Amino acid sequence: MVKTKTILIAAFIVMGGILATLLFFPSEEKKVKKQFTLFSEWVSKNPGESTFTMAHKVKSIGTLFAESCELKEPSLSLSGSYSREEITSIALRGRTYFSDFSLKFYDLNISLSEKEVARVTSTVKLTGKSTLGESADETRELVCLLRKIKKQWLFSQVEMVEVLRK
Amino acid sequence: MCQGMEGLHFSCKEFSPVVFAGKKVGGMILDHSSRNKKVRQFFLPPLTTRFFIRLSLISVSAYFFFSYICLPLRVQGNSMEPTYRNGGINFCWKLRYLFSEPKRYDVVVVRFAGSKVTLLKRVVALEGESVEFRDGKLLVDGKSIDEPYVRYPCLWNLAPRRVEMDHVYVVGDNRSMPIENHYFGRASMKRVMGVPLW
Numbered sequence: 134m135v136k137t138k139t140i141l142i143a144a145f146i147v148m149g150g151i152l153a154t155l156l157f158f159p160s161e162e163k164k165v166k167k168q169f170t171l172f173s174e175w176v177s178k179n180p181g182e183s184t185f186t187m188a189h190k191v192k193s194i195g196t197l198f199a200e201s202c203e204l205k206e207p208s209l210s211l212s213g214s215y216s217r218e219e220i221t222s223i224a225l226r227g228r229t230y231f232s233d234f235s236l237k238f239y240d241l242n243i244s245l246s247e248k249e250v251a252r253v254t255s256t257v258k259l260t261g262k263s264t265l266g267e268s269a270d271e272t273r274e275l276v277c278l279l280r281k282i283k284k285q286w287l288f289s290q291v292e293m294v295e296v297l298r299k
Numbered sequence: 300m301c302q303g304m305e306g307l308h309f310s311c312k313e314f315s316p317v318v319f320a321g322k323k324v325g326g327m328i329l330d331h332s333s334r335n336k337k338v339r340q341f342f343l344p345p346l347t348t349r350f351f352i353r354l355s356l357i358s359v360s361a362y363f364f365f366s367y368i369c370l371p372l373r374v375q376g377n378s379m380e381p382t383y384r385n386g387g388i389n390f391c392w393k394l395r396y397l398f399s400e401p402k403r404y405d406v407v408v409v410r411f412a413g414s415k416v417t418l419l420k421r422v423v424a425l426e427g428e429s430v431e432f433r434d435g436k437l438l439v440d441g442k443s444i445d446e447p448y449v450r451y452p453c454l455w456n457l458a459p460r461r462v463e464m465d466h467v468y469v470v471g472d473n474r475s476m477p478i479e480n481h482y483f484g485r486a487s488m489k490r491v492m493g494v495p496l497w
Binding site for chain 1: 409411412413415416418420457460469482483484485486
């Protein structure tokens, strides 16, 4: 009886240890995923969002990008190298255009083949309503490169993939 | 001892109430009660090892079937109206093109980075063919194609273009919106995931 009890306690401790390790020491993949979650959270705009929240979100968006980030998004006339400030300004313009905006990432495939470089393919879905009342619903595939700079995964390249070419 | 019907006395050890009812009133009641028992057994089966093995096998099979072979999907948007309405439920049958290639007029499911968000479109041209829209009419290799599924007239114009190898040309059935607002074009065969089940 005592033996069973000891085994159960030991198993419980081991399980707790594994859970704590997973929670407090997340894998690199999880850290990369977290950046996408933050990006989605900060870009999205709820109707009636306060100025303070908006300022905080816009300011935070820049922290997810490297000093220089290459954007390849010809359909939005965004091609070339952009600084953090420029990206923040683009995000601000986009958020101002919409009264309600949501950006969600699906099917994140993270590949960490190179050292300190993560290549992520994902599907991004944008839904929203412009201040003029027009609805927007777009889905695209993105390929992003994130580099680990000062222990942080930062977006260094964002490219849109043409799934259907007219 | 317990009191039976019509003044007959039966020992409770000898006759269970069910058997008693069946013998006394007729086969109908016995069938009814046995059916009830079967229904109860079906919904509330005894928790035996056999039951758990069966349950795990069904769960694992269902998981693989609905994750890799027959994916549930919900139609969002109106690009395939009136064939597929917004909010409709369907399944993507992934084995459809295991031994065959998509044909013209097939409705196919096109994937993006994965299978969570997909596109539902109709194949209008195959590899090597030329596609063009002229005043809303679809022309393949210069010839007008009959499209009975298109209900809303349009005035789309698109210069001719050739479909590359291992590609198909897909368009939605609803062409009531301006051409710029409709997502269509050449899709790689690798992206064709399957077909909707109905």
